[in-house]
Amino acid sequence: MVRFFGIIVGLGFVSALIFSIIGSLPFEAAEHSAVEEFHQEPRSLALASDGAFGKFDRQQLQRGLQVYSEVCSACHSLRLVSFRDIAALGYNEGQVKAFAAAQEVPSIDPDTGEPATRPGLPKDYFPSPYPNDVAARAANNNALPPDLSLITKAREGGAPYIYSLLTGYRKVPANLPEENRPGTGLHYNPYFANLNLAMAPPLTSEGQVTYGPGNPKPTVDQMAKDVSAFLVWTAEPKLENRLAVGWGALGFLLIFTVLTYLSYRQIWAGKKEH
Amino acid sequence: MSFPWAEEYKPKSGFTQWIDERLPLPRLVYGAIGAGYPVPRNLNYFWNFGVLAGVALTIQIVTGIVLAMHYAANAGIAFDSVEHIMRDVNSGWMLRYMHMNGASFFFIVVYIHMFRGLYYGSYKAPREMVWLLGVVIFLLMMATAFMGYVLPWGQMSFWGAQVITGFFSAIPIVGEPIRQLLLGGFAPDNAALNRFFSLHYLLPFVIAGVIILHIWALHIPGSNNPTGVEVKSESDTVPFHPYYTAKDGFGLGVFLIAFVIMAFFLPNFMGHPDNYIPANPLSTPAHIVPEWYFLPFYAILKAFTGNFLWIDAKLWGVIAMFGSILILFFLPWLDNSPVRSAKYRPTYRMFFWVLIVDVLILGWLGQAHPSNWTILASQICTAYYFAHFLIIVPILSRIETTLPMPNSITEAVLSGEADEAHPVGVSATNPAHPEPAKA
Numbered sequence: 001m002v003r004f005f006g007i008i009v010g011l012g013f014v015s016a017l018i019f020s021i022i023g024s025l026p027f028e029a030a031e032h033s034a035v036e037e038f039h040q041e042p043r044s045l046a047l048a049s050d051g052a053f054g055k056f057d058r059q060q061l062q063r064g065l066q067v068y069s070e071v072c073s074a075c076h077s078l079r080l081v082s083f084r085d086i087a088a089l090g091y092n093e094g095q096v097k098a099f100a101a102a103q104e105v106p107s108i109d110p111d112t113g114e115p116a117t118r119p120g121l122p123k124d125y126f127p128s129p130y131p132n133d134v135a136a137r138a139a140n141n142n143a144l145p146p147d148l149s150l151i152t153k154a155r156e157g158g159a160p161y162i163y164s165l166l167t168g169y170r171k172v173p174a175n176l177p178e179e180n181r182p183g184t185g186l187h188y189n190p191y192f193a194n195l196n197l198a199m200a201p202p203l204t205s206e207g208q209v210t211y212g213p214g215n216p217k218p219t220v221d222q223m224a225k226d227v228s229a230f231l232v233w234t235a236e237p238k239l240e241n242r243l244a245v246g247w248g249a250l251g252f253l254l255i256f257t258v259l260t261y262l263s264y265r266q267i268w269a270g271k272k273e274h
Numbered sequence: 275m276s277f278p279w280a281e282e283y284k285p286k287s288g289f290t291q292w293i294d295e296r297l298p299l300p301r302l303v304y305g306a307i308g309a310g311y312p313v314p315r316n317l318n319y320f321w322n323f324g325v326l327a328g329v330a331l332t333i334q335i336v337t338g339i340v341l342a343m344h345y346a347a348n349a350g351i352a353f354d355s356v357e358h359i360m361r362d363v364n365s366g367w368m369l370r371y372m373h374m375n376g377a378s379f380f381f382i383v384v385y386i387h388m389f390r391g392l393y394y395g396s397y398k399a400p401r402e403m404v405w406l407l408g409v410v411i412f413l414l415m416m417a418t419a420f421m422g423y424v425l426p427w428g429q430m431s432f433w434g435a436q437v438i439t440g441f442f443s444a445i446p447i448v449g450e451p452i453r454q455l456l457l458g459g460f461a462p463d464n465a466a467l468n469r470f471f472s473l474h475y476l477l478p479f480v481i482a483g484v485i486i487l488h489i490w491a492l493h494i495p496g497s498n499n500p501t502g503v504e505v506k507s508e509s510d511t512v513p514f515h516p517y518y519t520a521k522d523g524f525g526l527g528v529f530l531i532a533f534v535i536m537a538f539f540l541p542n543f544m545g546h547p548d549n550y551i552p553a554n555p556l557s558t559p560a561h562i563v564p565e566w567y568f569l570p571f572y573a574i575l576k577a578f579t580g581n582f583l584w585i586d587a588k589l590w591g592v593i594a595m596f597g598s599i600l601i602l603f604f605l606p607w608l609d610n611s612p613v614r615s616a617k618y619r620p621t622y623r624m625f626f627w628v629l630i631v632d633v634l635i636l637g638w639l640g641q642a643h644p645s646n647w648t649i650l651a652s653q654i655c656t657a658y659y660f661a662h663f664l665i666i667v668p669i670l671s672r673i674e675t676t677l678p679m680p681n682s683i684t685e686a687v688l689s690g691e692a693d694e695a696h697p698v699g700v701s702a703t704n705p706a707h708p709e710p711a712k713a
Binding site for chain 2: 015016017022149193237250
């Protein structure tokens with residue numbers, strides 16, 4: 001009985017599907033999409049933090065912080081990172097305090113209760129450049145600059161995508177169809193999903209940020225690499241701990257597995273002698 | 275528990291005797307997973323996955339309880355509280371990545387466990403109840419995993435909740451009220467997040483309870499084995515401990531190595547980048563996809579595009595998606611072939627492997643960008659999925675010519691037929707069991 005009903009139900013599902021297939025025939029030719037044709041995959045970017053043995057290049061992260069602070073932070077917040085966190089980039093306590101104190105963070109005037117600002121403390125988080133999203137949109141042609149704390153984990157392609165985007169602004173190709181051309185306030189960038197990015201090219205000229213002595217020349221490419229490396233750190237500050245614990249656990253488990261395998265063989269071999 | 279030659283528990287000291295007379299818990303454990311439980315001697319590595327599923331659940335419960343100490347189930351701060359765990363809680367990143375990847379590994383292990391059951395006919399009499407309880411566990415797991423994925427309150431969390439609760443609104447008349455009841459509102463919000471958190475904490479313990487029933491039901495007839503031939507004598511079995519505790523220990527090591535590689539070196543490989551964007555009801559992600567372990571069912575859902583028999587396409591999809599799991603409840607009666615193991619069912623074996631490929635393709639189609647061809651492919655694969663369980667298996671169980679089976683597990687082991695050839699010679703040196711003639 002179950003089998004009889006089973007076959008009936010089975011034929012029901014199969015008929016519904018055949019009906020679906022017939023209903024969708026004939027196939028309309030797939031629309032040719034200009035976006036697909038012009039869109040490009042991210043360029044490759046090798047960072048010290050890549051791979052199973054990755055370590056942050058602290059010198060590079062410091063440069064990246066500098067690029068963020070002097071360029072990106074004009075529009076983008078970094079709300080999940082606090083000033084005390086940058087000690088992990090190799091700054092000492094005094095430097096962290098000085099860095100924090102140089103930033104104005106939102107506060108309340110202790111005398112009047114009115115909104116005010118005060119110099120930052122290490123416990124404070126990186127302040128947002130705008131008081132709220134509405135203000136951010138108003139200042140950016142109705143586009144909302146995303147928070148950058150997690151950006152390398154929140155975008156397909158990760159850090160190489162960010163690096164490609166920052167260095168990917170191009171002249172609009174002559175053969176780009178009209179509907180895909182950038183409108184007012186948009187900028188052609190083949191690495192962006194729909195080719196038209198609201199963000200104006202942020203890194204435009206060599207020396208836009210002045211690196212300290214002993215650092216590479218601040219070319220656009222170098223600055224883009226440095227800030228991408230920095231954003232890997234902001235998204236995954238515990239990366240080095242994670243890899244270290246991972247190797248420890250793996251080493252332990254390899255020994256554990258070899259021992260359990262040997263005892264397994266021994267226990268089952270003992271059975272032969274019965 | 276199940277066979278007359280099962281070793282009886284004998285307390286070794288006055289203390290354990292004192293315990294045994296008052297609460298025979300050690301006796302229960304001894305009979306369930308100790309030397310007092312005789313198990314077929316020819317189990318292969320696929321029989322490790324039951325224990326591994328238990329380990330995976332334990333990992334989830336332990337990491338989950340600690341995560342719950344730091345997580346805040348409030349739509350305003352849930353996302354940030356997860357990032358607080360990742361950044362500020364001692365080893366919080368480890369707990370969170372283990373929990374996140376642990377869910378995937380739980381499903382990997384359970385899927386292998388289920389396909390093992392399908393291949394070796396473990397769902398057949400007298401083990402129907404084991405299978406039915408297993409399907410219940412699977413449904414509970416799916417509910418738990420779905421609600422857990424909502425908790426970080428990222429974009430995929432929010433829109434996944436929106437899409438999945440939206441299935442219920444396809445049901446005529448009562449659908450929309452059911453959806454609102456589940457969500458506690460018209461769209462996923464704080465009420466939904468809170469109840470999902472509450473249920474996400476509750477259901478794993480329900481799963482643990484059903485697992486106890488699952489194991490209890492298993493221990494009545496005892497484990498199936500690769501030949502599908504019932505245990506006939508003591509020489510067919512070995513005590514669970516130390517033989518299978520040792521083998522499971524080794525399997526556990528291999529499982530944990532794979533788990534550590536994913537959780538510590540590729541923690542976000544099985545996740546979706548959009549879930550690192552805080553939930554935003556005003557911005558729909560370009561491409562909403564569920565977690566990988568739901569993808570075959572998602573493909574089935576989307577395969578129905580035509581209104582048929584007064585039922586519209588959306589409702590067909592929802593019925594088919596739930597139906598694809600519910601038909602598993604009827605499998606023990608859909609397949610009444612007297613032969614259990616696919617080893618001796620050459621035609622069934624062929625269809626079994628087609629089903630494996632079919633489900634893998636459905637999984638791929640579940641995440642593919644929809645085009646005419648992916649929809650056509652998911653329609654064909656979905657049709658095969660239902661035809662396999664509802665048409666092919668019932669007919670096959672009547673007409674298939676099966677291969678001759680060994681008379682006993684011992685015979686299969688000694689003739690080298692069993693997947694697991696050792697311990698060799700349990701009876702080779704025992705004149706009571708001479709080398710059997712080939713069947």
